[in-house]
Amino acid sequence: MHAPERRIAHLDMDAFYASVELLRYPELRGLPLVIGGGAHQPVSAADGSRRFARLRDYVGRGVITTATYEARALGAGSGMGLMKAARLAPEAILLPVNFDAYRHCSRLFKAAVAGVAATIEDRGIDEIYIDLTDEPGETRALATRIKQAVKDATGLSCSIGVTPNKLLSKICSDLDKPDGLTILGMDGLAERIWPLPVRKINGIGPKATAKLAALEIHTIGELAGADPVLLQEHFGRTYALWLKDAAHGVDARAIATSSEPQSISRETTFERDLHARGDRAALSAILMELCAQLAADVRRKGYASRGIGVKLRFDDFQIVTRNLTLAEPTDDAAAILRAARECLKRVPLERRLRLLGVRASALSPRLPEAAGAPRGQGELLLWGEGA
Template identity: 70%
Template sequence: MNNPIRRIAHLDMDAFYASVELLRYPELLGKAVVIGGRSVHQPVMREDGTREFAKLRDYVGRGVITTSTYEARALGVFSAMGMMKAAQLAPEAVLLPVDFDSYRHYSRLFKKAVASIAPLIEDRGIDEIYIDLSEHDEETRALATRIKTAVSEATGLSCSIGVAPNKLLAKICSDLEKPNGLTIIGMDDVSMRIWPLPARKINGIGPKAAEKLTTLGILTVGDLAKADAGLLQDHFGRSYSAWLGNVAQGIDDRPVSTSSEPKSISRETTFERDLHARQDREKLSGIFTSLCARVADDLHRKGYVGRTIGIKLRYADFSTVTRDVTLASSTADAATIRQAAGECLRRVPLEQRLRLLGVRVGALSKPGSMDDMQEEIQGELFLAQPSDDRA
């Protein structure tokens, strides 16, 4: 029996957070709206029944943009941009506070709607999923359209879908006709539809790699596909250059992973002002301990233990470092997490001021599972080793 032709869809909700807010405030449709910042005032109802909204020009303090409507994006305001810079570009944009409870509610709704039609889903976050459509007999465009309709009926929101032979191409395609788009390609379409795109459109080519490619005269995916393999290896190393060569040809063998098990649990916080490791030691220590306690609480609440403890630091210049350590056995104990995270912290430079601190626990398992018991046995064996060769 022949294996079915792979049909992988990537579904991305259109400007998700902003779109949820527009359901709540329909009078903002068609306007530049920004969501994010700290301590943003809720809209106020006037006596005439209309609402008064905060404006970006009036925002004071630290913070970044969480998301923006397409009208705000047209003015140059995008997610992760600093609030002060965004205010210069779009001072009259409406500013709304973040409401993650509402976004999670609509996330559950759209995923449930998709699962009722195509249950083989890989959850990639609050607003995007991969869907394996390979086993469905229905024609691709009709099936994808049915999924889009189901999402719209369940949430009142639009989504964009890309369908391709693999996850790499599907993700690229879902962004080609936003908003409310539907793009379907096969491997024969790669040279026509994918090669003209900027190389940075490939998920996995970050800003630094894109900048290095540009210095080599490699601007598009097509340029990358035709680049000399030796040149790429000289500048990017054997592993990454081999990956670049494959993805430029549209090759990606990754399966759609339908497991809902989380890979890690983390907590992080961005400070109101940059903190210094020595001058603000007491404050940083309290924040650090609180993050470890909150991660431990999350582990207990979700029923996990973890073996890899890590930290994340973002400096005042926005550069970021991470460190982690693997324990002999898994844990969900706050004190143990704090001690291991502290070891990681001692391995990073602390001369610069800090703007963000995070703690992560990975290599998760369920207490009493085979993985957990195996780790416990290995830990006991490790601890039981004699300190020298004496009998």
């Protein structure tokens, strides 16, 4: 007896952060709205109305976390600098991020889905995979039930793609946004998937997209028909084989129900470029704060870390990372800071910096603390000290 064809769903909340904000500020519905940057809270007037910041008035180095579809239509999108977005959509409303509200809605929608389907893979604050293979019911009816459950629990819409695997479902959940439902079998590959640009495949980033374009490979269908030898020459054997499989919709990955994080990180983009010498005190304070926040995150999640890393983005947008493996796992802010400083010693710091981040990896469940053991009381050395 043959096993049933897999039914894997990818659920992606629609413009999640912006949609959560619209629950609080319904008067902004239908307007271009971007989320990001610093403290530009709405101001309430005496008559009960609210005055919102406009993108045209923003000054700084922040980036867009998300945007409504109306803002996206004007060219403003996630990851774009707010100053650049202001030139494209000056009248767009600007709101700061509110992660407490987003995490609350995230928990609500995931609990709602769990009430319909048992096997779920958590992929972040606004997306999950769902294995519907063994769930009773017709696929469209089942997916519609999930969408309605999410709507009832949060007041928000989501888009779902259902296919035989995770790779295709991830693509399909984006095809009919917002509030979309796309169901696709392998027989629909040529019609719905192959005309799409190669970047729609999760795992083909900007560099690979540019290299494929140089080979006159722009669509997924062109990738599917590409010469395997040519791909291997330019990408190496392993990645070339994956590219061919992905273009043909091949993906055997199972739904991973474990929610163990691989890493935890904190980073910040500066309002102005900073230099390791001229802005030593400011960078020292920022690094100390990031390490303290990271240590608190690691402890709150019940972990200790053996891998500490730093991430720097320079004024020319080059990104550099350095990592260090500790002898023992830690969740101590001072220990994380010392390791971060050791990483920084291995980076030439002649250029000005736009961004600084710290990362904890190689996570393991934290053992109970020894009674009376002090935490986070080690010496917090200054940026560049001892280098």
